[in-house]
Structures are given as structure tokens and as C-alpha cells.
Amino acid sequence: xxxxxxxxxxxxxxxxxxxxxxxxxxxxxxxxxxxxxxxxxxxxxxxxxxxxxxxxxxxxxxxxxxxxxxxxxxxxxxxxxxxxxxxxxxxxxxxxxxxxxxxxxxxxxxxxxxxxxxxxxxxxxxxxxxxxxxxxxxxxxxxxxxxxxxxxxxxxxxxxxxxxxxxxxxxxxxxxxxxxxxxxxxxxxxxxxxxxxxxxxxxxxxxxxxxxxxxxxxxxxxxxxxxxxxxxxxxxxxxxxxxxxxxxxxxxxxxxxxxxxxxxxxxxxxxxxxxxxxxxxxxxxxxxxxxxxxxxxxxxxxxxxxxxxxxxxxxxxxxxxxxxxxxxxxxxxxxxxxxxxxxxxxxxxxxxxxxxxxxxxxxxxxxxxxxxxxxxxxxxxxxxxxxxxxxxxxxxxxxxxxxxxxxxxxxxxxxxxxxxxxxxxxxxxxxxxxxxxxxxxxxxxxxxxxxxxxxxxxxxxxxxxxxxxxxxxxxxxxxxxxxxxxxxxxxxxxxxxxxxxxxxxxxxxxxxxxxxxxxxxxxxxxxxxxxxxxxxxxxxxxxxxxxxxxxxxxxxxxxxxxxxxxxxxxxxxxxxxxxxxxxxxxxxxxxxxxxxxxxxxxxxxxxxxxxxxxxxxxxxxxxxxxxxxxxxxxxxxxxxxxxxxxxxxxxxxxxxxxxxxxxxxxxxxxxxxxxxxxxxxxxxxxxxxxxxxxxxxxxxxxxxxxxxxxx
Ligand SMILES: Nc1nc2c(ncn2[C@@H]2O[C@H](COP(=O)(O)O[C@H]3[C@@H](O)[C@H](n4cnc5c(=O)[nH]c(N)nc54)O[C@@H]3COP(=O)(O)O)[C@@H](O)[C@H]2O)c(=O)[nH]1
Numbered sequence: 014x015x016x017x018x019x020x021x022x023x024x025x026x027x028x029x030x031x032x033x034x035x036x037x038x039x040x041x042x043x044x045x046x047x048x049x050x051x052x053x054x055x056x057x058x059x060x061x062x063x064x065x066x067x068x069x070x071x072x073x074x075x076x077x078x079x080x081x082x083x084x085x086x087x088x089x090x091x092x093x094x095x096x097x098x099x100x101x102x103x104x105x106x107x108x109x110x111x112x113x114x115x116x117x118x119x120x121x122x123x124x125x126x127x128x129x130x131x132x133x134x135x136x137x138x139x140x141x142x143x144x145x146x147x148x149x150x151x152x153x154x155x156x157x158x159x160x161x162x163x164x165x166x167x168x169x170x171x172x173x174x175x176x177x178x179x180x181x182x183x184x185x186x187x188x189x190x191x192x193x194x195x196x197x198x199x200x201x202x203x204x205x206x207x208x209x210x211x212x213x214x215x216x217x218x219x220x221x222x223x224x225x226x227x228x229x230x231x232x233x234x235x236x237x238x239x240x241x242x243x244x245x246x247x248x249x250x251x252x253x254x255x256x257x258x259x260x261x262x263x264x265x266x267x268x269x270x271x272x273x274x275x276x277x278x279x280x281x282x283x284x285x286x287x288x289x290x291x292x293x294x295x296x297x298x299x300x301x302x303x304x305x306x307x308x309x310x311x312x313x314x315x316x317x318x319x320x321x322x323x324x325x326x327x328x329x330x331x332x333x334x335x336x337x338x339x340x341x342x343x344x345x346x347x348x349x350x351x352x353x354x355x356x357x358x359x360x361x362x363x364x365x366x367x368x369x370x371x372x373x374x375x376x377x378x379x380x381x382x383x384x385x386x387x388x389x390x391x392x393x394x395x396x397x398x399x400x401x402x403x404x405x406x407x408x409x410x411x412x413x414x415x416x417x418x419x420x421x422x423x424x425x426x427x428x429x430x431x432x433x434x435x436x437x438x439x440x441x442x443x444x445x446x447x448x449x450x451x452x453x454x455x456x457x458x459x460x461x462x463x464x465x466x467x468x469x470x471x472x473x474x475x476x477x478x479x480x481x482x483x484x485x486x487x488x489x490x491x492x493x494x495x496x497x498x499x500x501x502x503x504x505x506x507x508x509x510x511x512x513x514x515x516x517x518x519x520x521x522x523x524x525x526x527x528x529x530x531x532x533x534x535x536x537x538x539x540x541x542x543x544x545x546x547x548x549x550x551x552x553x554x555x556x557x558x559x560x561x562x563x564x565x566x567x568x569x570x571x572x573x574x575x576x577x578x579x580x581x582x583x584x585x586x587x588x589x590x591x592x593x594x595x596x597x598x599x600x601x602x603x604x605x606x607x608x609x610x611x612x613x614x615x616x617x618x619x620x621x622x623x624x625x626x627x628x629x630x631x632x633x634x635x636x637x638x639x640x641x642x643x644x645x646x647x648x649x650x651x652x653x654x655x656x657x658x659x660x661x662x663x664x665x666x667x668x669x670x671x672x673x674x675x676x677x678x679x680x681x682x683x684x685x686x687x688x689x690x691x692x693x694x695x696x697x698x699x700x701x702x703x704x705x706x707x708x709x710x711x712x713x714x715x716x717x718x719x720x721x722x723x724x
Contacts, residue, residue: 022046022047022048023046023047023048023068023069023136023140024047024048024049024050024065024066024067024068024069025038025042025047025048025049025050025067025068025069025070025071025136026050026051026052026058026061026062026065026067026069026070026071027039027049027050027051027052027071028051028052028053028054028055028057028058028070028071028072028073028076028081028084029051029053029071029072029073029076029102030053030054030073030075030076030077031073034073034102035051035053037129038051038071038132039051041129041132041133042132042133042136044133045132045133045134045136045137046133047133047136050065050067053076053077054076054077054078054079055072055076055078055079055080055081055083055084055087056078056079056084058070058072058084058088059079059084059087059088059091062088062091062093062094063091063093066093067097068097068140068143069097069098069099069100069136069139069140069143070088070094070097070098070099070100071100071102071123071136072084072085072099072100072101072102072119073101073102073103074101074102074103074110074114075103081101081103081114081117082113082114082116082117083117085099085101085114085117085118085119086117086118088118089117089118096143096146096147096150097143098120098121098139098140098142098143099118099119099120100119100120100121100122100123100136100139101114101119101121101122101123102122102123102124102125102127103122103123103124103125104124104125104126120139120142120143121139123135157180157181157182160180160182161182163266164182164186164266164267164268164270165182165264165265165266165267166179166180166181166182166183166184166185166186166187166264166265166266167180167182167183167262167263167264167265168180168183168262168263168264168265169260169261169262169263170198170217170260170261170262171259171260172258172259172260172261173259173260175197175198176195176196176197177194177195177196177197177198177200177201178193178194178195179193179194179195179201179265180193181193182265183264183265186241186243186265186266186267187205187206187209187233187243187265188206188209188233188235188236188241189204189205189209190204191204198217201213202214206233206236208231208233208234209233212229212231212233212243212245213245215229216228216229216245216246216247216263217247217261225249226246226247226248227246227247227248228244228245228246228247229244229245230242230243230244230245230268230272231243231244231245240269241267241269242267242268242269242272243265243266243267243268244264244265244266244268245263245264245265246263246264246265246266247261247262247263248261248262248263249261250262282294283295283298285370285371287337287340287341287371288340288341288344288371289344290344290348290369290370290371290377291369291370291371292370292371292372292373293370293372293373295370296370296372296378296380297430299380300316300378300380300430300433301430303380303382304423304429304430304433306382307382307383307423308423312383312384313383313384313385313386313387313422313423313424314380314381314382314383314384314422314423314433315380315381315384315387315389315390315420315421315422315423316378316379316380316381316420316421316422316433316434316437317378317379317381317390317393317394317397317418317419317420317437317452318376318377318378318418318419318420318421318434318437318438318440318441319347319376319377319378319379319397319416319417319418319441320375320376320377320416320417320418320441320445321340321343321375321401321414321415321416322414322415322416322417322445322449322450323414323449323563324336324374324375324414325524325525325564326524326563326564326567327339327412327414329564329567329568330563330567330601330604331407331408331410331412331601334408335407335408335410335412338407338408339405339407339412339414340371340375342405342407343375343377343401343405343414344369344371344377346397346400346401346403347369347377347379347397347400347401348369349400350393350396350397350399350400351368351369351379351393351396351397368380368381368382378434378437379393379397381393384422387420387422387454390420390422390454391420391452391454394418394420394452395452397416397418398415398416398418398450398451398452401414401415401416402414402415402450410601412599413599415449415450416449416450417441417442417444417445417449417450417451417452417453418440418441418444418451418452418453419436419437419438419439419440419441419442419443419444419452419453419455420437420440420452420453420454420455421433421434421436421437421440421454421455422454422455426455436455436459436460437455439455439459439460439462439463440453440454440455440456440459441453442459442462442463442466443459443462445521446462466522469518469519469522470522470526472508472509473506473519473522473523473526473528474526474528476506476508477528477531477532477535481506481507481508481509482504482505482506482507482532482535482536482539483504483505483506483507483513483708484502484503484504484505484536484539484540484543484709485502485503485504485505485706485707485708485709486500486501486502486503486544486706486707486708486709486711486712487500487501487503487699487704487705487706487707488500488699488703488704488712488715488720489501489556489558489677489697489698489699490697490698490699490703490720491696491697492687492690492691492695492696492697492698493691494551494719495719495720495721496549496550496551496718496719496720497549497550497555497712497715497716497720498549498553498555498556498697499549499555499556499557499558499590500544500547500555500556500557500558500712501558501559501560501592501699501706502536502539502540502544502557502558502559502560503516503560503706504516504520504532504536504560505706506518506519520562524562524564529562529564529565530564530565530568533561533562533565534574534578536559536560537559537575537578538578538582540557540559540589541557541578541579541582541584541589542582543709544557544588544709544712545582545583545584547712547713547716548716549716550716550717550718550719554585554587554588555588555716556588556589556590556618557588557589557590558590558591558592558620559589559590559591559592560592560622561591561592561593563594563596563597566593566597566605566608567597567605571608572608572611572612572615575612575615575617576615579615585616586615586616586617587616587617587618588618589617589618590617590618590619590620590640590641591612591617591618591619591620592620592622592643593609593619593620593621593622594621594622594623594626595621595623595624595626595633598633598637606636606637609637609638609639610638613638618640618641619637619638619639619640619641620639620640620641620642620643620677621633621634621637621639621641621642621643622643623643623645624642624643624644624645624665624669625644625645625647625648625661625665626645626647634668634669634672634674635672639674640674640675641674641675641676641677641697642665642669642674642675642676642677643677643678643679643699644662644665644666644676644677644678644679644695645679646679646680646700648661648662648665649662649678649679649680649681649686649690649700650680650682652678652686652689652690653683653685653686653688653689654685659689659693662678662690662693662695663693663694666693666694666695667694670694675696675697676694676695676696676697677695677696677697677698677699678690678695678697678698678699678700679699679700680699680700680701681698681699681700681701681702681703682700682701682702683702684702684722686700686702687702687722701723702722702723703720703722703723704720704723
């Protein structure tokens with residue numbers, strides 16, 4: 014049978030050298046339900062205490078050897094005895110003995126001779142009080158631990174006693190040199206650092222209204238220079254009448270870490286992690302405030318919307334980490350460019366924070382809150398454009414970029430932020446349409462253009478599947494024989510309502526909406542398929558020149574795709590000429606040169622298009638594996654009437670020939686142009702004089718013999 018475990022009876026240790034007293038107490042307490050152990054000396058009590066672990070000690074004062082006071086002092090040093098009640102049994106009741114006993118750590122006194130009838134009750138009461146004290150001490154320990162973890166301390170100001178009590182943790186948080194404080198407010202103020210004193214005073218002053226807790230956060234500089242943010246809370250405790258305040262209590266919390274995390278979260282939410290500039294959210298917030306102020310003061314406000322030209326191409330060809338590094342530098346350049354502007358910087362300060370933001374990708378906005386005239390906005394736009402036009406050094410390479418900026422102004426271009434941003438964006442697109450690297454002020458007609466662009470964009474997305482794309486071909490003519498030796502494939506879009514659109518109307522859009530690869534492949538495939546049967550009049554295979562965009566060129570799959578195309582169509586690689594402009598070399602010259610070598614290795618022909626318009630043409634002629642150089646039409650238009658253009662054309666031809674390259678002149682429209690170019694030694698020509706670009710079925714008749722210049 015198992016029963017409930019026997020209840021453990023509390024153990025009382027009796028320390029008395031008189032055997033009679035020992036047995037009297039023993040009997041009395043045993044009958045009252047206690048276990049009793051007795052020792053005769055203080056030394057014995059100290060030695061046996063750790064083993065016996067009594068719940069209470071009854072101690073005589075006069076003992077042989079060590080007296081009761083000394084034994085009590087020693088017992089109190091034992092960790093097990095710290096909270097055990099020690100009661101002195103004495104016939105001495107003089108104040109000195111009482112004081113000595115309490116100093117030694119006594120819990121209470123009992124007079125000798127004692128009344129056996131109440132001894133048991135007294136001991137029971139003292140045990141209960143001891144248990145309560147132990148519980149209180151445990152709670153205090155828990156509280157101190159919790160306060161330590163939460164970095165919270167407490168304080169209390171008793172108004173009647175004019176006493177301020179500051180807990181140990183609060184003293185630590187406040188940087189006081191004492192462990193805890195209990196004294197007058199003036200004393201506390203003299204001990205505490207000035208900043209802490211000031212903070213306390215102001216919190217106390219504002220806390221006298223019952224039921225209205227007050228709180229102040231303050232950053233204190235600690236004696237070692239550490240910055241600590243402290244939150245001081247106070248609450249008035251009212252008297253029973255509910256109105257008069259009897260004391261103020263409160264907490265002190267070290268919120269340095271919390272503040273740091275809050276600031277970090279705030280930064281993540283409101284700042285762009287790459288550039289450190291405000292993000293869209295913060296920009297909107299600041300712009301709304303600036304707009305409200307502009308409305309209040311009937312002032313002008315401007316928004317600049319900057320987009321980096323062809324950033325996608327740079328990002329794709331240089332890689333994203335280089336793209337990121339470039340954007341960081343762009344952000345710095347913009348900040349530098351606007352720093353000196355009083356349209357951006359508040360008078361008397363150098364603060365530009367918030368004026369510049371990165372909305373995402375390669376888009377930046379600049380807020381001009383207090384614009385005196387529109388000219389100031391265009392001045393800043395010019396400064397930004399010229400700042401970013403200087404070469405950037407990215408991962409050891411020089412990178413050249415340009416930007417397009419749209420400007421909208423309040424009140425003329427919009428009453429609210431959405432309108433102003435949309436219109437600045439529209440103006441930015443207009444700047445792109447105007448050839449990039451410029452700024453445009455918004456005008457109402459731009460909205461129509463923007464709507465038109467959007468409609469065109471939507472139609473373009475379906476143009477391939479709806480079979481609306483076409484290729485036209487323009488003959489490439491041998492200048493000496495007049496025979497058509499090749500054709501250039503030129504893209505057209507047979508738009509269902511707008512008619513046949515030239516590439517100038519849509520090729521940039523093709524790239525921008527990410528259709529560059531798909532359209533490029535369609536052009537290559539169609540050109541190979543449509544021109545496969547064509548031959549020149551002298552039986553030589555006819556060359557087919559196809560324009561390859563920069564984005565297409567920088568795509569890593571180009572070489573593989575071209576090999577597959579040639580394999581699948583059976584088209585001779587020696588007949589396919591890729592027309593590339595010098596700008597393919599801009600972001601990564603070494604990688605571009607390697608791709609050119611690969612293409613050359615496949616047997617393809619390479620033509621350098623728009624020659625003369627780039628930035629380092631001569632260098633490219635010397636080092637890259639081109640077969641043909643196409644002199645840009647801008648040098649040909651006046652070649653027969655302008656001696657300078659003729660000299661330039663001649664120099665280009667001489668240079669190209671020195672490298673064994675063939676030279677083709679574009680845009681021949683007149684016989685004098687043709688004659689002069691023949692005289693200058695040009696090899697091939699292309700232009701309206703012979704034929705404009707025409708549909709595929711119009712080409713075969715032109716291949717039968719020398720082409721006749723049009724009247
Ligand atoms: N990535 C691709 N780009 C392409 C493709 N097809 C064309 N393009 C690019 O569009 C540019 C404009 O082409 P287009 O409007 O077809 O103009 C060509 C000719 O029509 C024009 N030309 C030819 N001769 C004359 C002339 O005597 N006078 C005159 N005013 N214009 C003439 O020149 C354009 C051909 O130039 P080029 O390519 O430099 O040889 C075009 O430049 C391409 O960049 C495509 O499929 N993909």
C-alpha cells in the first residue's frame with residue numbers, strides 16, 4: 014500500500030549549555046509538532062548547521078567559549094543560514110544586548126524563562142514569517158534578474174518623507190557610481206551626472222497629475238563617452254482622496270539597443286540600401302511636405318526625374334555588381350552636383366538630405382522645394398547631366414554614360430504629387446526621344462505622346478505573333494561594276510492602323526520592353542530564309558547585312574544562337590554580314606573583342622556601321638577583325654559640296670584601306686556624290702540613288718545586271 018509521504022516536521026536547533034533547558038524546550042516543541050536537535054556551544058552550532066539544515070535556531074546568549082552573538086554572526090555567513098530565523102533566548106533585556114543581537118543577524122528575542130504554553134506558537138509564527146521573508150527575497154531576486162534582462166530599473170520618490178529610492182539596476186543604467194540610492198532628492202542630484210539630474214527634475218515636475226503617466230527619452234553621454242539612450246517613466250500615486258499625490262514611482266530603461274534597431278528598421282524602410290539615398294517612400298513623404306509648404310507660400314516647386322540612358326545594356330554587359338557600383342557613383346555625382354544649389358539646399362545650411370532619392374533601378378528624383386524660376390531647374394539638370402557625362406571608373410574600367418531628365422513644376426504642371434511625378438516621367442521619356450543626354454520640361458502635348466507610346470508598346474508586344482514585322486532590303490552596290498553584291502536587311506512594322514513604320518519609330522521601344530532578343534532572332538532567321546536563293550549577276554554569293562543591336566551583341570548566347578541558325582538554315586556563314594556600331598566596345602572592350610573574334614572564327618563577315626560617329630574609331634580599325642567599314646551618311650550628304658567632308662571621307666577610306674578593309678559609303682543620293690566617292694577610292698555604295706529599301710520580291714530583278722542609278 015502506498016500512502017502520502019510523511020509530512021516532514023520543521024527542525025529547531027536549540028543552542029544552550031544547560032541540559033535542563035535543552036530537555037524542557039525539546040519536550041515542549043516535540044509536543045507542538047517539531048523536531049528538535051540540541052547543542053551546547055556556539056562552535057557546535059556553526060559546525061553542525063550545514064548538516065542539520067534546521068528551519069529555526071533558538072540561541073542562548075551566554076555560552077561556553079564563543080558567545081551567542083559571535084555564533085550568530087558566523088551562522089549568518091553560511092549561505093544555508095542566510096534566511097533562517099535565529100531567535101535569542103535571554104534574560105538580558107538591556108538595549109545594548111538587543112542591539113548587539115540584531116547587529117549579529119538575530120531575527121527576534123525571547124525572554125527567559127519562557128512560557129512553555131506559547132513557545133510552540135511563537136516558533137510556528139517565526140517559521141511562517143521566515144518563509145514569507147524567503148519568498149520575498151526570492152521575488153526580489155527574480156525581479157532584479159528580470160530588470161537586468163529588460164534593462165529596467167525602478168525608482169520611487171516619497172513626497173512626505175522627501176526620500177528618493179533608486180534601484181540598483183536604475184543606478185547602473187543612469188551611470189551612478191553607487192549601487193543603489195536612498196536619500197533626499199538634493200543628495201541624489203548632487204551625486205548624479207548633470208544630464209541625469211536634469212532629466213529627473215523635468216520628469217518629476219511633469220508627473221504630478223494622478224493617472225497621467227509621463228515619459229521622457231533622453232540620450233545621455235556617459236563618463237566614458239558612451240552614448241546611452243534612457244527612457245524615464247513616472248506615475249503619480251494618489252492618496253485615498255484620489256487627488257493629492259503621495260509619491261511618484263517610475264522606471265528607468267536603457268533603450269539604446271532598441272533605438273538602434275528601430276533606427277535600423279527605419280533606415281531599411283525609408284532608404285535605398287545600395288546608394289544610401291532616400292527611397293520612393295521617403296521621397297514621397299518629403300515631397301508631400303514640400304508641396305504643402307509650396308501651396309501655403311504660393312511658391313514654385315520642381316521635380317527632376319533622371320533615368321540613365323541604356324542602363325540595362327550596361328548592366329547586362331558589365332554584370333550586376335558593376336551596375337550597382339556605377340549607380341552608387343551616379344548617386345554621389347548627383348549629390349555633388351546639387352550641393353551648391355540654393356534651390357535645393359536650405360539657405361544657411363549645407364543640407365541636401367531628402368532632396369535626392371532613388372526610386373528604383375536607374376531612376377532618380379531630385380526635389381527642388383523653393384524654386385525661384387524655372388531656369389534654376391534647368392541649370393541643375395544641366396549640372397547633373399555634365400556631372401554624369403564624365404567617365405566613371407567601375408571595377409577598373411572606364412565607363413561612359415549619359416542621362417535623360419524630365420522636369421515638372423508646381424503649380425503649372427500639377428497640383429498633386431502623383432501628377433507632378435507622372436509628368437516629370439513623361440518629360441523624361443520625351444528627353445529620351447529627343448536623342449537622350451538632355452533634359453525636357455513637361456508640356457501638356459507630352460501626355461498625348463506618352464499615351465501614344467503606351468498604345469504603341471502594347472501593339473508591339475503582339476507584333477511578332479500577329480506576323481506584322483517585315484524585312485525590306487536595300488542593295489549594296491559595287492562602285493566600279495554597278496553590280497548588286499549584297500543587300501542590307503532593314504526592319505519594318507506593318508502596323509494595322511498606322512501603316513508601315515520605319516525602325517526609328519520602334520526599335521528603341523523593342524529594347525526597352527525586353528523584346529530585343531526575340532525581334533533580333535526573327536530578323537536573322539527571316540533574312541537567311543528570304544535571301545537564301547539570291548545570287549549576284551556575276552554568280553557570286555550575295556552578301557546579306559543584318560543590323561545587330563548592342564543588347565543582342567552583349568547577350569552571352571549570341572554565338573550559340575548564330576551557330577544553330579546557320580546549321581538549321583544551311584545558310585553559308587560567309588554570306589552573312591553583321592553590322593555593328595562602335596558602341597558595342599564601350600562597356601567592356603576586351604570581352605567585345607573576344608566575341609568578335611569568335612564570330613569571325615565562324616566565317617561570318619563583320620561590318621563597322623556608322624563609322625566616324627563613335628569615339629575611338631581609329632583604334633578599333635587597327636585591332637578588331639572587321640571586313641567592311643560603312644561611312645556614316647552624315648559624312649556623305651555634303652561630300653560633293655563641302656571640302657572638309659570630302660577630306661574626312663578620303664581620310665577614312667585611306668585608313669580603312671591601310672588595314673585591308675573594304676569601304677562602303679551610306680546614303681548616296683546624287684551622281685556627284687557617287688563620282689567623288691569613286692574618285693576617292695570607295696569600294697561600295699548604298700543609297701536612294703540606286704534603290705530605297707524594298708520588299709523581298711523587288712530584289713531579284715535588281716540582281717540581273719549592273720544597277721542603274723535612278724533619274
Ligand atoms: N537592331 C536593328 N536595327 C535596325 C534594323 N533595321 C534597321 N535598324 C536600324 O534602324 C536604322 C534606320 O533604318 P531605316 O529607317 O531602315 O534607314 C535605313 C535606310 O533606309 C537609310 N538610308 C539608306 N540610304 C539612304 C539614303 O540615300 N538617304 C537617306 N536619307 N537614308 C538612307 O539608312 C538606314 C540604313 O542605315 P544603316 O543601318 O546605318 O546602314 C538603321 O540605321 C538601323 O540602325 C534591325 O533589323 N535591327
